Amino acid sequence: VSKAVVPDISLIDPQTTTTMSSSLTAATGMDALVHAFEAYVSNASSDITDLHALKAIELVYANLKKAISEPDNMEVRSKMMLGSLHAGMAFSNASLGIVHAMAHSLGGLKDSPHGECNAILLEHSIDFNYAHAPKRYKRILEHIFPNSGSIKQEEIKMNLIKMVRDLRLAVGITTTLSDLGIEKSDLHQLALNANNDACLATNPVDASLEQIEAIYEKIF
Numbered sequence: 001v002s003k004a005v006v007p008d009i010s011l012i013d014p015q016t017t018t019t020m021s022s023s024l025t026a027a028t029g030m031d032a033l034v035h036a037f038e039a040y041v042s043n044a045s046s047d048i049t050d051l052h053a054l055k056a057i058e059l060v061y062a063n064l065k066k067a068i069s070e071p072d073n074m075e076v077r078s079k080m081m082l083g084s085l086h087a088g089m090a091f092s093n094a095s096l097g098i099v100h101a102m103a104h105s106l107g108g109l110k111d112s113p114h115g116e117c118n119a120i121l122l123e124h125s126i127d128f129n130y131a132h133a134p135k136r137y138k139r140i141l142e143h144i145f146p147n148s149g150s151i152k153q154e155e156i157k158m159n160l161i162k163m164v165r166d167l168r169l170a171v172g173i174t175t176t177l178s179d180l181g182i183e184k185s186d187l188h189q190l191a192l193n194a195n196n197d198a199c200l201a202t203n204p205v206d207a208s209l210e211q212i213e214a215i216y217e218k219i220f
């Protein structure tokens, strides 16, 4: 991470995404969703990054399934690309959290697909973080489902977890750590590496080595 590697110009061209396979569309789309979620609950978030993050969540949630079923639909691809851009603008300024810390560790050990790793961790991050950023998570749910105001506080977490899990399954991501070639004996080293990742610094709550390892156990 360095200001020296920020691009001067970015060409945001959805046409280039139409040749991605459905699994790459699913994984990169879920990655964009995680960028937005993590930026929104980041302890370095701000009013500006919040706008980008919520818009990104809205666009990805509304368009990812269709981008897979209608890969040549340029309107849908454009909205996904815009969602990804909004998510990038959010997390470039607010940074990320525990999902990326843990996904970086997985990708580093086995070259596991980044988006897939994020996708299978997102629901567990909500479970882990929720009590430390309840208003933020509530706002995400209200943004996607404007009529969710009457949902009881204790049901918000489960609704959000269901929302992201249903989307993950609908786009065909059912990966477990054993599918990625990870052994039980790898979990401790994975947790050690994740624990040293810079993304943890902006997670809404500190995570201990044991807690990180416990989350890996859940997706094994």
Ligand SMILES: [Fe+2]
Pocket (backbone or CB within 6 Å): 031, 032, 035, 100, 114, 118
């Ligand atoms: Fe990412």
